[in-house]
Amino acid sequence: MSANNVKETAKRVMENGEQLARNIWLAGLGVYSKSLEEAQGLNGKTTELFEELVTRGQEVEYATRQKLEDKKEKASDKLETRVNDLFLKLSGIDRKQLEDMNEKLDKLADAVESLSKK
Template sequence: MIDKTVVKAAKNVVESGEGVARNIWLAGLGLYSRTLEEAQQLNEKTSTAFDELVERGKEVETQAKECIGQNAEKASDEVEAGMNDLFYRLSGVDREKLERMDEKIDKLTLAVEKLAEVE
């Protein structure tokens, strides 16, 4: 009888140990599955957030280009005005007046060349 009880107790311990080992194995598989699902969800959220940031970046880039273009044009106008002012101070001649005179000289040169061809 003692042998039967010992064998029965040993079987119970082995079965109990197998049950615990199986439960540990199943818990590990469950943890792996949950971790995989959460990683996939996180990846989807990350992709969505990245795409949203790209779209916002495109909007900001467009606005920045417009602002830079406007500022560059203003800066160019200011530099040109400064150069005209400096030219006027140094020469005493207005740049626009000088350009008009240059156009008149070109017209006179053409007229003289035509007259020279006639003779």
């Protein structure tokens, strides 16, 4: 997959998430408007109903933000993986070689750390 395709995919994921959030916001406004209309007949319970709706709205907003953040993070991780894979392909480095080098560097770092503690 080309870098442009990856960018377009990431852009679509973000746009879909933003549209979902906007639709939820608009639905909330619709509920608020409808509730106010119905609450006019409740005489005095309008404030209580409004506060309940605000609380529910806050809960939905929090859950939605969490879901969007999770999707954003997953998309970012996928994009990073693809960019790394592309870099490895273009540089001619084998993933196994890179993993072996990382393992050797970790061992070397551990050895240096243990020597510095003595």
